[in-house]
Amino acid sequence: MFRDHPVLSMVVGSLYRLPVSVNISYFWNFGSLVGLFLGVQIVSGFMLATRYSAYITQAFASVNHIMRDVEGGWVLRFVHSNGASFFLGCMYIHVGRGLFYKRYFSVHVWNIGVVLLLLSMLTGFLGYVLPWGQMSFWGATVITNLLSVLPWGSKIVAWLWGGYAVDKATLSRFYALHFIMPFVIMALSLLHLFFLHDVGSGNPQGFSTLKVDFWPYFGIKDLLGYMVVLVLFFSLVFFFPFSLGDSENFHKATSFITPVHIKPEWYYLFAYAILRSIPNKAVGVLALVFSICVFFFFPWFRFRSGNRLLWWWCFNFILLTWLGGCPVKVIYTMVAQIAGVLYFFLLFLCCC
Structure with missing residues (x-):
């Protein structure tokens, strides 16, 4: 049945029957972990978006409403905020592994991966602005002001802000971009996988070795990696949810008070x-x-x-x-x- 259906046969060939070198280590798990946390971010972000209000007078209060009044809202918020750290942390390790084992010679795979890194960092920045706390507001002000070094930089910054300061137009634009960017990242991730499966995954030796099917040998290895990382992730979510954040973001954004340490x-x-x-x-x-x-x-x-x-x-x-x-x-x-x-x-x- 799988062989006769073109779409199903492609999916099975890309996942189930994908040939993989027998000697790859757990460092090869981080690519799939990036995909796992991308899914976590998209699902949790969509659910948060149903309750979030992108108005400067309501954004901070809407986050508090999610945390205090929505059933399970605090879990969603902590999963999403800490999920960003795990997503980018896994991506950094994934890039580091590619550097160490010279995977950048697969030019298309590598360059799409770097674009994904840049877009992921941009998406994380856009999301950090949305709670509209002090660090969110001043972080947006400082980072967007960096564009002023470009020719006609002041005009570019004013266009990005939608005015002469970070204000309601800025927040609504950042919210719209933050919502759409994960789907762009997902599409590029599929393209990244397409080129990766075309050239084949590498291995620690850097040359062709004996290969086996991805499932069950390395599929189970990936599932074990998921279990370990998810235990660490939910330990952070439930026991230390604010450990990666900044206390300044407990205060509503105001342009009259600048944090001592941005x-x-x-x-x-x-x-x-x-x-x-x-x-x-x-x-x-x-x-x-x-x-x-x-x-x-x-x-x-x-x-x-x-x-x-x-x-x-x-x-x-x-x-x-x-x-x-x-x-x-x-x-x-x-x-x-x-x-x-x-x-x-x-x-x-x-x-x-």
Whole structure:
């Protein structure tokens, strides 16, 4: 029956009968974990959208209404807010595994993956604005103001805001974009999988090895990975739901009070540390953009698989993430400047 039906045969061939190298490790689970959390975000986000109000006078109150009055609303809100961290965390590990095992030579697969990373980070930023707390408002103000370094930047910022400040037009636009972006990401993910299955998944050795069907051997391995990660995820949701957030977002947004320490979510902190460590705004914005877009150039690099310098780069990435969350002090700025240079220099050395 499956062989006769073109759509079903394609699905079975892409999932059930997909040939997979016998020696892949649990690091290959993170791609499917990204897909799992994308589904979690779409479902929970849709359910939250039925109760959320994208008006600046009602947005903060509507989130409180979901938390206090809607049956199970607090669970949905915590699943969605912490799910973003797990989604991007799994994506970072997935990209890191691709770097370590030279998967960027599959140009179409790699470049679509980098586009997915950029769109996911953008979607996370848009969603962070929606609760309309203090950190949401000022984060939106600071980040969107970075576009002012472009030619006619002030006009671009005013167009993006829909006025001369982050206001009701900004919130409604961000809400609309945040709602539609996951479906764009889902479509690109399917394209990513299409090209991946066309060239085949890699393996730690980097050359052709014995292959077996994806199911049941690696399907069960994926399910085990789901169970472990979901236990960690729901432990965070039910016991430490605010641990990855910021206390400033418990206060309703106001343009009259600026938070002492403005910082984004943890998954942007590495780029934020690079931006903040550079005194010149234009150069800082360029470095921030290049810290992600540099991955587009990897298919043309002679990157060495398993290079030990990549582990130093990972340590430096974690250091930058920590520095991005630190208050603005001379010592942190100096260390961030050194770590920012090392971020690009270590990548360059890995390619030599």
